[in-house]
Amino acid sequence: MAKDRSYVFSFQKCCYVVTISSICSIILFLSWTHCCSQCYPPFPYQTTLQNQNQLINLLSYPLAWNNLIFPSNPPPKLLKIALFVKKWPQRSHAGGLERHALTLHLALAKRGHELHIFTTSTTPTFSNHSIIDDLHFHFSKPSPAGYLDQAIVWEQFQLQNSTIRPFDIVHTESVGLRYTRSRYVTNLAVTWHGIAYETIHSDIIQELLRPPQESQTNAMKERTIKVVEEIKFFTNYAHHVATSDHAGDILKRVYMIPEERVHIILNGVDQQVFKPDISKGNEFKKKHGVPDSKSLVIGLAGRLVKDKGHPLMFEALKQIIEENNTFIENSMILVAGDGPWAARYRELGSNVLVLGPLEQGGLASFYNAIDIFVNPTLRAQGLDHTLLEAILSGKPVMATKLASIVGSVIVGNEMGYTFSPTVISLKKALYDSWVGGREILNNKGQVARERGLQLFTATKMVAAYERLFLCISSLDNEDNFCKYHPLGN
Ligand SMILES: *[C@@H]1O[C@H](CO)[C@@H](O)[C@H](O)[C@H]1NC(C)=O
Ligand SMILES: *[C@@H]1O[C@H](CO)[C@@H](O)[C@H](O)[C@H]1NC(C)=O
Numbered sequence: 001m002a003k004d005r006s007y008v009f010s011f012q013k014c015c016y017v018v019t020i021s022s023i024c025s026i027i028l029f030l031s032w033t034h035c036c037s038q039c040y041p042p043f044p045y046q047t048t049l050q051n052q053n054q055l056i057n058l059l060s061y062p063l064a065w066n067n068l069i070f071p072s073n074p075p076p077k078l079l080k081i082a083l084f085v086k087k088w089p090q091r092s093h094a095g096g097l098e099r100h101a102l103t104l105h106l107a108l109a110k111r112g113h114e115l116h117i118f119t120t121s122t123t124p125t126f127s128n129h130s131i132i133d134d135l136h137f138h139f140s141k142p143s144p145a146g147y148l149d150q151a152i153v154w155e156q157f158q159l160q161n162s163t164i165r166p167f168d169i170v171h172t173e174s175v176g177l178r179y180t181r182s183r184y185v186t187n188l189a190v191t192w193h194g195i196a197y198e199t200i201h202s203d204i205i206q207e208l209l210r211p212p213q214e215s216q217t218n219a220m221k222e223r224t225i226k227v228v229e230e231i232k233f234f235t236n237y238a239h240h241v242a243t244s245d246h247a248g249d250i251l252k253r254v255y256m257i258p259e260e261r262v263h264i265i266l267n268g269v270d271q272q273v274f275k276p277d278i279s280k281g282n283e284f285k286k287k288h289g290v291p292d293s294k295s296l297v298i299g300l301a302g303r304l305v306k307d308k309g310h311p312l313m314f315e316a317l318k319q320i321i322e323e324n325n326t327f328i329e330n331s332m333i334l335v336a337g338d339g340p341w342a343a344r345y346r347e348l349g350s351n352v353l354v355l356g357p358l359e360q361g362g363l364a365s366f367y368n369a370i371d372i373f374v375n376p377t378l379r380a381q382g383l384d385h386t387l388l389e390a391i392l393s394g395k396p397v398m399a400t401k402l403a404s405i406v407g408s409v410i411v412g413n414e415m416g417y418t419f420s421p422t423v424i425s426l427k428k429a430l431y432d433s434w435v436g437g438r439e440i441l442n443n444k445g446q447v448a449r450e451r452g453l454q455l456f457t458a459t460k461m462v463a464a465y466e467r468l469f470l471c472i473s474s475l476d477n478e479d480n481f482c483k484y485h486p487l488g489n
């Protein structure tokens with residue numbers, strides 16, 4: 001959709017040039033594109049999408065940077081990077097934001113950049129500055145509310161910044177560095193993993209699903225106030241990274257941040273870990289007793305909580321199991337993860353296997369064992385990693401019609417199914433995927449993987465961030481990393 005719009009826009013711009021420019025009027029016989037390039041300065045929309053030979057100004061590139069191809073050779077310049085993140089995760093036990101922080105910054109360090117991580121530690125014996133995995137850690141005690149203590153981290157940061165080599169770039173995961181300090185930093189990018197405006201959709205869904213005996217909350221009213229607060233303080237961050245196309249649009253249009261300060265970089269996951277492997281899938285099925293006769297194996301993964309849509313999934317499965325015997329004979333549901341809904345799922349009988357939480361390797365096998373991955377999440381924020389993992393494993397995906405998902409991940413039914421957050425709609429999607437059969441699912445899985453390899457690998461994400469950091473850090477000097485040539489990077 002963005003493509004069509006840009007095309008029309010550049011066309012109109014050109015027509016406008018044609019009508020006002022006398023030189024152009026004389027040479028009207030030239031094609032409009034030619035005219036455009038002759039009479040009008042390079043126009044990012046047109047150059048990115050229409051003319052493969054022109055430089056793109058990355059800062060105003062309207063699409064996800066994952067669409068661009070950056071060379072994988074060693075970086076042209078090694079950067080000293082500061083990262084502010086509330087909590088540094090313990091390997092595989094990490095939520096979305098932490099996983100993102102870990103994958104991205106370990107990879108940047110591996111590429112030779114000097115990483116300084118300002119984060120909290122609750123271990124009483126922590127040393128203030130340690131080097132682990134090539135990363136320099138600057139630990140501090142969390143504030144009573146569990147945030148980074150801004151006064152301490154700022155002092156630690158200043159100390160590092162006043163050594164022989166100041167920081168080239170400062171990155172903060174969400175409000176790790178709060179706006180009270182970020183406003184003083186021009187070479188800064190913040191990555192938002194969720195903004196209040198997106199959550200309004202979740203609030204609406206939760207209210208619609210609220211059982212009559214539970215009382216209404218003030219969530220919705222409070223959320224709009226939160227949006228207004230965010231609009232006011234977000235402007236104190238120099239550059240913004242949105243992790244979905246939808247969030248990028250909201251930041252530009254609703255939060256009114258100038259376009260050249262908003263950049264879209266979709267999350268990526270490790271493509272060496274999450275990849276198709278039939279034998280791993282078969283072993284996993286054998287190990288967990290999934291009979292070969294089952295023609296549909298449905299997978300669910302993650303925290304089994306209300307927010308992630310498990311009440312909805314539970315109800316849909318319960319109804320299908322009750323009303324359709326053939327479904328029970330043909331299908332199996334594998335649930336990886338734990339949480340309050342694990343016990344409910346177990347009540348559904350022997351067709352539902354609750355596996356508990358899996359380590360990364362186990363999770364990779366799990367994706368290979370299933371025919372379709374379902375994520376019934378009601379959280380409209382951020383870009384869910386499990387969908388990306390399933391996609392890179394070559395599996396079709398089914399998820400709620402949330403703007404970030406339909407706008408960036410399941411952009412068409414070639415790669416899966418989407419449903420409205422109602423039991424009826426979810427049941428219909430589940431029946432559709434079953435009736436279609438394994439061959440259709442396999443085809444969708446292949447399309448999903450092809451698109452995933454283009455957009456959702458960790459390598460893509462890391463290359464995009466590296467280039468963004470090079471670009472922002474070079475804004476006041478002549479190496480212009482902000483220009484991109486479609487044919488030669
Ligand atoms: C860490 O070291 C810095 C610089 O010496 C100091 O200012 C800061 O208070 C220390 N932080 C903690 C938590 O000990
Ligand atoms: C970091 O140090 C550089 C070089 O002294 C200085 O220009 C820059 O303003 C400092 N950054 C911050 C946020 O203090």
Ligand SMILES: *[C@@H]1O[C@H](CO)[C@@H](O)[C@H](O)[C@H]1NC(C)=O
Pocket residue numbers: 323324325326327431435
């Ligand atoms: C179960 O659902 C399938 C697919 O919608 C349908 O073809 C079949 O007739 C149903 N079976 C029963 C027993 O309702």
